[in-house]
Amino acid sequence: MLADRHSMEVWGGRIDPEADSARWHQRIQALAEGGASGLVLLGFACDEGVRRNQGRVGAAGGPLALRKALANLAWHRLAPAYDAGDVCCEDGDLEAAQARLAHNVCALLDAGHLPLVLGGGHEVAFGSWSGLAEHLGGQAQPRIGIVNFDAHFDLRDPAHVHSSGTPFAQIAEQSAARGWPFRYACLGVSRASNTRALFTRAAELNVLVREDHEIRESTLDAIGTELDAFAADCDALYLTIDIDVLPACEAPGVSAPAARGVRLELLEPLLERLKASGKLRLVDFAELNPEYDIDNRTAKAAARLIHLLSL
Ligand SMILES: N=CN[C@@H](CCC(=O)O)C(=O)O
Ligand SMILES: [Mn+2]
Ligand SMILES: [Mn+2]
Numbered sequence: 001m002l003a004d005r006h007s008m009e010v011w012g013g014r015i016d017p018e019a020d021s022a023r024w025h026q027r028i029q030a031l032a033e034g035g036a037s038g039l040v041l042l043g044f045a046c047d048e049g050v051r052r053n054q055g056r057v058g059a060a061g062g063p064l065a066l067r068k069a070l071a072n073l074a075w076h077r078l079a080p081a082y083d084a085g086d087v088c089c090e091d092g093d094l095e096a097a098q099a100r101l102a103h104n105v106c107a108l109l110d111a112g113h114l115p116l117v118l119g120g121g122h123e124v125a126f127g128s129w130s131g132l133a134e135h136l137g138g139q140a141q142p143r144i145g146i147v148n149f150d151a152h153f154d155l156r157d158p159a160h161v162h163s164s165g166t167p168f169a170q171i172a173e174q175s176a177a178r179g180w181p182f183r184y185a186c187l188g189v190s191r192a193s194n195t196r197a198l199f200t201r202a203a204e205l206n207v208l209v210r211e212d213h214e215i216r217e218s219t220l221d222a223i224g225t226e227l228d229a230f231a232a233d234c235d236a237l238y239l240t241i242d243i244d245v246l247p248a249c250e251a252p253g254v255s256a257p258a259a260r261g262v263r264l265e266l267l268e269p270l271l272e273r274l275k276a277s278g279k280l281r282l283v284d285f286a287e288l289n290p291e292y293d294i295d296n297r298t299a300k301a302a303a304r305l306i307h308l309l310s311l
Helices: 048-052 059-071 094-110 124-136 167-178 196-204 217-232 264-276 297-309
Strands: 039-045 081-088 114-119 144-149 183-189 208-211 236-242 280-286
Touching: 039 059, 039 094, 039 124, 048 094, 059 081, 059 114, 059 280, 059 297, 081 094, 094 114, 094 124, 094 280, 114 124, 124 144, 124 167, 124 236, 124 280, 144 167, 144 217, 144 264, 167 183, 183 217, 208 217, 217 264, 236 264, 236 297, 264 297, 280 297
Parallel strands: 039 081, 039 114, 114 280, 144 183, 144 236, 183 208, 236 280
Antiparallel strands: none
């Protein structure tokens, strides 16, 4: 593997004396060549995209905070989980860091693993997707479905700058250049936090949009059915979770906290539905900023979602 740094030191925590009481820190393994396929955590310690997007930096600390939050959670998995270390961006060269992330993601997919990338600002998405694209590149026209749970479209015009606000517009451009379809679902969007231009671009790109206020107990099943149909029309799903989709009380530790958001109890059933599709090939978490977290609330919420997806 080509990660920029790797240490298993963070994986420590409570050890219970009774049988069958393992936690993540007791079961996760350092990634090594030739191991059985499993879930692989790969950090993307980067907030250069957030800085370029005029946001609150600090998401570079996300991978470490996520591992710490995950370490003490109960282990219920049957298949292995590995830690592949971090890709870092310490010199402001975001494009080079995204390219290294892509090569690592591609190598993991080639080896039969499910990569779970720990961001980092949402600029992680361009690197993650590029890795999946590299992996599927041999296919004629792979139908990659992107499902983004986010208060924001992140479809800003990349002609100005590449940032945490542009990844899906960059992916749309790349897809068009390759003659591949662009299939993007963005759920949890806040109308108040996205300009008219962004809604217009989403409509032009035929994005499946569900706004934050549309996701309620009474609409969950219908939205789940929409996601089933979206997944059925794709060869592979890339799930990206911008943790600022949660309300600020559940996720204060982000660059742009959501005044309303979509609560965990509504998000979780939709994630279960996507998982049940059997088409998830790549997952990432974006925008956790530990510098603004309260009581590790945001890290714990994200770790709970990782735990749910890993069962
Ligand atoms: N990845 C973040 N994207 C948001 C940030 C919004 C904000 O800082 O208020 C965006 O660009 O729209
Ligand atoms: Mn985002
Ligand atoms: Mn967001």
